[in-house]
Amino acid sequence: MQRHNTRLTLLAAGAGMGKTAALAIAIQENRLTPRGTDWWLACQPGDADAQHLLASLGVAAQIGPISDPEQLSSTIAGMAPEPVCIIFDDLHHLGAQPNEANQLIQWLCDQLPSNAHLVLSTRREPPLALSRWEAQRQLARITPADLLLTEDEVLAVCGAEGMNLGGWPALVSLASQGVDYVRFIEEEVLPHLSQSERLALNHLAALREADQTTLEDLTATEPAVLAPIPLVSHRADTWEAHRLWPDVLDIDAEPIRQAAFRSLMERGEHQAAVDLMLRTDGPDQHLLAAVAQVIVSKHQTPATKVRSWASSFPSRLHDSPEFSFIDGLALRADRPSSPQCRDAFDAAATGFKERGDIEAEATALGQVVFSTYVSRDMARLTASMQRVGQLAVAGSRTAHQITTIGGAMMALAAGHPQAVVDRVGQLDTERLAPTLASLAKWMEAGALAQLGRPSSEVARASSDLWPHLPGTADSLMWALLREGAWQQIIEMIDSEPRLAGSRDRFLWLAFRAGALSCLGRLDEADQCLFEAGKIRDTTNWRALVQLHMVEAVQALQRGDIATAKDRMVLSTRDHPVASAARAMYLVAPRLVLELTPEHRDDLVAHLTGPLHRRDLELFDALLAWRSGSPDELAGVEWPNQPGELLTALFLDGMVEFLLAATECGRPEVWPAWNWLFATIGEPARALVRHATSSASKGQAKAAVTVLAEVPVPPTNPRRLRILGQSQLMIGETMVQTADWRRERVRSLLGYLVLNPVATREAATAALWPDADSDSARRNLRTTLNLLQRVLEPSRMSGDAPYFVRSDGATLSLDTQCLQVDLWDFEAAIDAAVQLRSDGLASQATDHLDAAIDLYKGEFLEDADEAEWVADQRWTLRSRLLTALIDSAQSHLAMQQVDKALAHAMRATAMEPWSEPAHRLVLECLVERGDTAEARRAAVRCAETLAEVGGAADARLAELLQRLAGPGQR
Structure with a gap:
């Protein structure tokens, strides 16, 4: 646990999840490799009284009686900079409401000095306002899923018989001892659940899986109450209960499932209704009703879901047209032109026809039409379209829409692409169902391709209307290829x-x-x-x-x-x-x-x-x-x-x-x-x-x-570091050749980084200011050849160089495949300056921190001291100093005192006479409650400023006065 790196750590999980064991291990690890001081308080029901809780804290910290939280705060501040972590185990004993004890915990979270850290271990989400810390990334959450044992750990503890326990630590331990773990759940878990938690758990266990809205509809409870309960998982909008829960809970599941089915059907969540009926082996009439709605729905059913349905459909219903349709969809995903696919949809159409369901029959026939088109079975395609026409006359809206694209489909199958373009052009595709509109656009794209005309725009429209229409995945790719759009390809x-x-x-x-x-x-x-x-x-x-x-x-x-x-x-x-x-x-x-x-x-x-x-x-x-x-x-x-x-x-x-x-x-x-x-x-x-x-x-x-x-762009980018010790990386390999160790080679590259387009005359004047013109030109030629060899060691003789190109009197550095820390530093500073000028100072902080992290040392630290190098160093140091001060101010405003102090102290080390930097150091130390160190820093500041003379600015002077000892005022 990285509890010393974050303000708050929250473990919210049910009984027997191993919270206390995890805390004990973390404390023991800290004793072996100390990173700070741990105070562990195992909360009891009596700690729901704030004064009792303070007294318990005094005992846990071994600092004697505490009557005031400020006393605790001063004690922790006096231990700075050592981190102090207060661990509250079983925090749920303080109660679920914002009473005085919970208000005390809130005060500790918000007001303790910056070297204080808190771990809150509880069976349920505590009634605390923690969003501010979460927004500042100062809240680490450990969920029940993080505490579960792995399969290997379960096997090691109790063998295969424990594999059905979901990794619940307490249950696995009990099972390994032959103890009845159900009794543990009945005695230690269920009695401690609130009424709303028990209601939500009962419903979820009956359904095994449910979306947020369904649970809210059935229980009038926020499903988030389920979060701390063991073996309840949550992903996106879905909650799932482990199969252990239905076996343990004494519930009448059928009414819950019926209510959930009605809720899903009323909301149009027909696919979820099918899932529910198959998962719980629900009534046949409900399953078939849900499938019937899926068949005529405009919503696409993923192929993976269709295959799952087909494999789990009750065998007693395999003669139903609903199953035939689902089976056809599963076959269509892999072999849309196969006889089996056509036969499945034919059987579905026949079954719906016998029932007199013309919309479902038309939908099934639409699939037959598509399958026969893909296989170019013109006889069956024609026969199917004739029946679709009859259904359209009978009033089927689905059949009417299919007939509108049927002519285009038959024309394409018969090899008449221009007729396809003409027919699709006459359609109002916005009035078609998405799947049919997509199919029409797909046929139009195919026809345009046959006619040798651009088709990517139409193919993209088809994909946007109905992604992944089976058998059409390559339509857009081929269209782009025909148009030469190789970057997209x-x-x-x-x-x-x-x-x-x-x-x-x-x-x-x-x-x-x-x-x-x-x-x-x-x-x-x-x-x-x-x-x-x-x-x-x-x-x-x-x-x-x-x-x-x-x-x-x-x-x-x-x-x-x-x-x-x-x-x-x-x-x-x-x-x-x-x-x-x-x-x-x-x-x-x-x-x-x-x-x-x-x-x-x-x-x-x-x-x-x-x-x-x-x-x-x-x-x-x-x-x-x-x-x-x-x-x-x-x-x-x-x-x-x-x-x-x-x-x-x-x-x-x-x-x-x-x-x-x-x-x-x-x-x-x-x-x-x-x-x-x-x-x-x-x-x-x-x-x-x-x-x-x-x-x-x-x-x-x-x-x-x-x-x-013509040069070839390199396959591996080059990464150059010239802030500090020079370093060049080609891909993941550091360049360490003798050529790179030559100071003038590094200096020439640094000069080109500053001046990507430069004359040979300017480069020689900068690098060889004391040489005569002939010698300087000769030196440049030699150094340039060495630099080319460093940057492109595999470039063959006669090949054009890529990075440094020469055009007569001009040298140019290509920047496309070269990453330079100096460029990144200046870009980050520029972005921060722009954000601050736009009034978005808080958003500028990340850019400032990125720039500060990049500055590993002086520009070309390992190069000779030349005038152009010294000028650049002064410019960069000035920008860094400003960035350090601005970032420190922002972090201090966000109460991120440690980071603010680090930046401020770096600024004073770099520029000892910077009053803003000294002022920030003092403000950070005061904010942290480290009065002794603040006074020492004030003395150092006063002595430093006295060396240069002049009065400090008003804010700094006031701080110095406030921190001065009695004999120094």
Whole structure:
């Protein structure tokens, strides 16, 4: 327990949770390694009287009778700076109301000096105002969950028979001795619960789990009363009782469950109602009624919940349409096109039809329509839509909405993307249910992609309307890829999203493998392909085509043309370009155009949209260049953003294209090179480096030029510390080379930190002021080369430097991948100054403290004393002194005396003649109650100020007068 680091520590937990044992261990640890003084008071019912409590405190502290809390405060202040911790065990004996004893505890919390700390151990939340301390992060809470034994500890104490006790320490101990632990609960826990606590516990035990609102509805009690009770957990808005409680409590659970069910249904919490009925094996009619409401609800049911429902649904109800629908949803998450999924929804639709429930039937048919669309089963899709049309005529609102998008769905399934765009454009999607509106936008995005037009905006709208619509997880990713938005793609593939099922996981893995291949991250792509292959739906031909295409891209990036060609020959043989697979081949035309050129005409006939034409024109220009005809590449329309080149040609093709464009002198090539190296880094540079020896003479020359002109951002950031002893980190490794130990190398870097753009003349004048011009220039050249080697030890010969660049007479320091403590120090100070000028002084304190922590010593402490170094040191010391004084004032105002005193004393050590710093030291010591030390500090202050002469300011003079001894006034 870190009780000496915080003002208050609160342990609120029920009987037998090991509070006293934990306190005893903490006190024993402090005796072994002292950090302060502990006073332990085990409260008794008599301590509910304030005077009795004071007397008990005197005994616990071994300081004799105490009649006044001020006496206790003075005693503790006299022990400063040693921390004193008062431990109140069993504080609940003082009562649950704000009586005089609790008011005394409140006074101790608020008024004791800053070296005092309190631990409050109780069975329930005490009636104290603690929010101020919590807001100041001076209140540490230890919850019942923190006191539970781990499974290993339970096994060690009483073996497997104790595993059903939830880690409750007292129960585990009793069970290990063969003692009836139920009797302990009946005698030591239940009688001490208040009426409201017992009522809330009974209801929660009956329900096993309940949300805040349900408990409030049923008990008219704030559920927070449950917090200290053992084996009751709380997360977000949900409370849960351990399974031990229903076995121990003598309650009639059924009326409570029925009331909870009614409350949930009335509030529209239908999913929670299903959970309740399945968890408690509730009446069948209630379960089916709740599921029926879920079916027609507009709210999305998470795939994990659906699977849980399907697995726990009573077998006696497996013939019900409600179960068939839930089973279909569970199957849809993993295999939306499978026959089993369609059959489950078909069975649900049939069952609802027999009941005459047209809304539920229409909802089930909507799922059939989606499943048959995904599998391109046109016959069943058409038949299902006909029945939906009949239900719409019969008055089903759900069926009417499905018919509005049915035409678009059938057009997309039939391969008529323009008809889809036209039909969706005629829809008022705002009037559709979210799931149908999302589906409409998803189809529109797919149609736009087939037409070779931008679709990311529409795909994003689909995702926003209904996230994770099964089978659609990759729609937005492919749209962004087609538009060349690789920065967004990299962010998406580097953080796995929340996926609905194995189908969506396959789509994400396959997309990620292709994207990683284009980025040159081939080992990661291998792993993705392996995982995708394990979960591929073998009945889905699209999955197979997608894997073949990704494997072809990956082989191209490895230079394995034969394997790439084999993959595409196999794919186009089984799923020809002229078939429904054409929509997939349109996503990456290069694969067909280069690897299976015999299918070129079939594909080109459909490359009609702007994105398609872009891909075709870029590839044909590259193809012409390979054939010795540069005119087409010299005149091809340059894409709006460099990422489009990566999309159209992949990494190997983009590098080849850019080298050709460099050779023929296209000016647009240089921003593209910068983007490529910044985005992809070493894999791209390795291809360029390879071209210096393997490409044609012209391209090899272009590759050499590119390497010398365009730097690659480092994979590991550099962190520089120049406040104090200089230190340079590359990633997590400290630089300790002989070059870095050269004083002039560190000084040159420090100079560039202060002057990120500087002339060579200015740099030589600063670092070698006494050298002649030739010697100074020679020194700068040598030192600059050493600095380049320090900053980029792995940079290859001929490669452009990244951090320090030279442009004739000018040196520039790139700041993108360099973190410098000096920059952070000044940024923190500037932010604090701005906040204080805006009247937000309290918010400035964190920035000031951050700046103070960064200042580990003088600027370039280990460098020679030069004029520019001395000037910078003086400037930084002035800023630090101001920060220390301002921060100390803020902390003192917030009663954080120790931190204020530390800053003030650092300020006086740094600037002994600073009156504001001396005044703050005295004010902190007075506030802490350390009068003796305050008087000694006052004497030192007076002596120091006497050395420089002049009178102290009024506030300081008044403090000095007040603290002066009788003979010094």
